Amino acid sequence: MKIHVYQIIIICVSAVMLFQGSKEFFKRETGQTFLKFAVRVIVWGGMGLIAIYPNSTIYFAKLIGIEDNINAVILSGFLLVFLLIFKLLSAIEKIEQNISELTRREALSHLDEALPGDPDGHGKGK
């Protein structure tokens, strides 16, 4: 079996990423969930497997109903990238909300100072 340079590179990168992911998950580092670990195993494990067995893409293409194996890989890649972007944007959204909440709490913690004497009497709001 002839091995190309790209296969060695992909196998090395996949191995490192899988090792990192496993280490973080099994050490229970902050933010490491099973879902995250599973995604890493599927993405990097899948890339590693394809690098070792390039012909496996033919079976994969047939499995999902696309005749041309390279199209199947590209399509799957797009789907994965979309999923990753979705996850990233969701995380950013959550962080944005947390920042707003922190900013609000900090601002409201000075509410007593914000009242220099009696403002305008307490009746209707704002």
Add this chain to the structure above:
Amino acid sequence: MIGDVIREIRAAGKYTIIVVDDGSRDATYFEALAERVVAIRHKINRGKGAATKTGIIAAKKFGAEIVVTMDGDGQHDPTDIEALVAPIQSGQCDVVLGCRPKVRGEMPFIKIIANKIGNIVTWLFYGIHVSDSQSGFRAYSRFAATIIDTKADKYEYDSKVIREINNNRLSFVEVPIKVRYTEYSMGKPQKQGFINGIKTLIRIVWGLVV
């Protein structure tokens, strides 16, 4: 600028005024303090929705029975406050939405179009058709101010409030309000312009899938 708005509100009636400075780099906060109103300052800019929510929470802490929100750029006329709070005081509804006149001459044409698009989007996504889904001049009963809960930070806040009205089956009425487009309100970089409108639309759609 904010000083003028505060003085106008004082002239319109006796209200507890809360100013939320949303991380601005000008003298808004100190101007509000100088006017001896409740001044709250976000250390960083978080958007119109975040600032409005902070103001509403502060008003509830002061025991407000009715909370009125209005923009700080002087476009809203405080003499309308009385008309906004009247339906809540009479127990007619939980929320009063101020509706700006959408006729050429009183509102810039581009704003009329943007407003209509905003109303359609709000209706499509949140199920209620209102005359002015983007108006920030609104009044809430204490119950409504407590039950309405949205994490929207930017301009989509106004539309999300409509969603909350629908979801919580709150009663509402729409009241016509006057609006003044000052040089300041039309020129500020954070206004709900075309690009910000597109961003708001994206955030509304995104909010449905996240």
